[in-house]
Amino acid sequence: MLLLELDSQIIDNLSRQLGFDVRPLDDTPRALTLELTAGDRDSPLLLFDATDSGNAGWFSRCQFYVDGKSGQVLQTPFSVANVRDRSGRLQNRSIKVQVSKELSTRFRMPGRQPVNEQGIYAVLYNFLSALLETGVAVCGPGVVKPVAGRGESPRGRT
Numbered sequence: 673m674l675l676l677e678l679d680s681q682i683i684d685n686l687s688r689q690l691g692f693d694v695r696p697l698d699d700t701p702r703a704l705t706l707e708l709t710a711g712d713r714d715s716p717l718l719l720f721d722a723t724d725s726g727n728a729g730w731f732s733r734c735q736f737y738v739d740g741k742s743g744q745v746l747q748t749p750f751s752v753a754n755v756r757d758r759s760g761r762l763q764n765r766s767i768k769v770q771v772s773k774e775l776s777t778r779f780r781m782p783g784r785q786p787v788n789e790q791g792i793y794a795v796l797y798n799f800l801s802a803l804l805e806t807g808v809a810v811c812g813p814g815v816v817k818p819v820a821g822r823g824e825s826p827r828g829r830t
Contacts, residue, residue: 674775676749676789678704683771686797690804702774707755709766710804716764718802719752720821722809734809736802741814747782748795749775754817764819767803771796 680699687694687708698705710717722737736745743751755766775787785791802808810818 674777674779674787676773676775676787676792678771678773678789678792680704682793683796686793687800690797690800692800697768700773703770703772705768705770707766707768708800709755709763711765713765713804716820717767718804718807718820719767719810719816719818720807721818722811724818724821734802734807736799736808738808738810738816739814740810740812740816743814743816745799745808747780748799749779749792750796750799752816754815754819762817762819769796 680696683704683706684694684696687706691710691712692708693711695707695709696705697707719738722734736748738745738752743753745752749772751770751772753768753770755763755768757763771792779787781787781791781795785795799808807820810816
């Protein structure tokens with residue numbers, strides 16, 4: 673196993689640089705879990721349904737893909753989950769992100785980047801940027817629900 677010594681302050685700072693409000697949920701020896709909210713954003717995070725043909729434009733420029741069943745962001749040590757309000761409605765500007773601190777020695781980063789803390793910070797920054805600018809595809813039905821795209825209601829999802 674590879675054990676990463678992630679600095680939660682660095683992750684907090686890079687999230688804030690992108691405009692996210694950060695709420696730490698859990699920091700264990702195995703993972704760091706945060707709730708991130710794009711509070712100043714009027715539109716939803718760009719977490720969209722990859723199977724919807726109406727989202728083909730986003731899909732073609734997408735860099736990150738989420739397994740809808742597990743919430744795992746493919747080729748990263750991240751898992752995501754939707755945030756819901758007290759009545760159970762999806763919050764379209766918030767997401768929970770868990771960063772694994774323990775990785776298999778077989779784990780490979782995209783583009784054959786070395787697996788170290790700096791590489792994880794860079795990929796996390798790019799992932800969070802994609803949620804704001806280019807889009808992240810949810811592949812398949814499951815626990816992670818899209819919050820943007822053609823499937824939105826006219827008033828937007830809340």
